[in-house]
Amino acid sequence: MALPMAQQAKYWGVAGVMFLLLMYLMGDVLVPFLVGGAIAYFLDPVADRLQRAGMSRVAATALITLLMFLVVVLLVLAVIPTLIQQTSALVNAAPEISRNLQTFLTERFPELSDETSIMRKTLADIGDFIQSKGGDLAQGIVSSAMSVISAVIFIVVVPVVAFYLLLDWDKMVARVDAMIPRDHVATVRRLAGEIDDVLAGFVRGQLTVCLILGAYYSVALMLAGLQFGLVVGAIAGAVTFIPYVGAIIGGILAIGLALFQFWGDWVAIGIVAAIFAFGQFIEGNVLTPKLVGSSVGLHPVWLLLALSAFGALLGFAGMLIAVPVAASLGVLMRFAISQYQASVLYRGVDSVPPAPPAPTPVAHEHEKDVV
Incomplete structure (x- = not known):
């Protein structure tokens, strides 16, 4: 017999x-363990597919780990330094970009030439703010992350x-x-x-x-000649x-960056716009229907x-569990x-359908004889 709903709600609420x-x-x-668990969950279908192909679970896990290690080494050696360099260059170039924007707008809107104009002051302050706060923001993010966990521990523990x-994913x-309560095992499994x-x-x-989109945008924008193509592609993909x-x-x-870099070269600007238009076409018609599905x-x-809620309450760990919790709550x-x-x-x-009538009692043979 199942426990009353009030008691079940109390137990699950306490949990x-x-x-x-x-x-x-x-x-x-728990951050390294949450990250490691997310990686294992993401790669479990790959391990299952390798098992179906004839490999043991140990061999499949070892092969996946080796491939992931090679990918990480490639990123560290080839991509991450360039990404950091372009990000720093973009932050440092923010004042010049802001001044170019101010000049561009002033030529077309002469009323902005008034030094007391609020818009002109705003535009002049944007670049200085990004330059002064951009580095502080990046340094603050890194320092806060390092204060949460040691980088060495994170790198060692997560893999x-x-x-x-x-x-051991299938065993877990x-x-x-x-351990699921037997009275609810079918519902819980569903x-x-x-x-x-x-x-x-x-x-x-x-x-x-x-x-896929981050790699496509980064490579395509860099081939198109955009100065900060890797940064823009990484941001768009993320x-x-x-x-x-x-x-x-x-x-x-x-x-916006293409307008400043290629102003007057409308072919180059059109190529940058076409890169994103093609990326959106591929995402909406090929990638998302095939990989995500239409009704997640x-x-x-x-x-x-x-x-926002879990990040504010629990910090970075809360952001890691936000998606699984949101999916669970939605279901x-x-x-x-x-x-x-x-x-x-x-x-x-x-x-509510009416209760069926009670069956008419049937007299037994010896009762008939008495009657």
């Missing part, structure tokens, strides 16, 4: 509060955690499944499957889309995690709310709505 309290108290310590979690899932579908479609699929935002931010940034059930506004909310719509509270008493 949820303890989880949030644990994240609040130990969030900084080890990801390796062992990926190696089976162990968790064995909800867990829906949550996994949302995460697989959004996290795995959208992250793959981000990597922000693509939030649908439509990446294209808008990346497109505005790239076309995670609305961009809901994602932004989860990232649970849809389940609660479906249960509500099937209940008497929603449908009304009249919709």
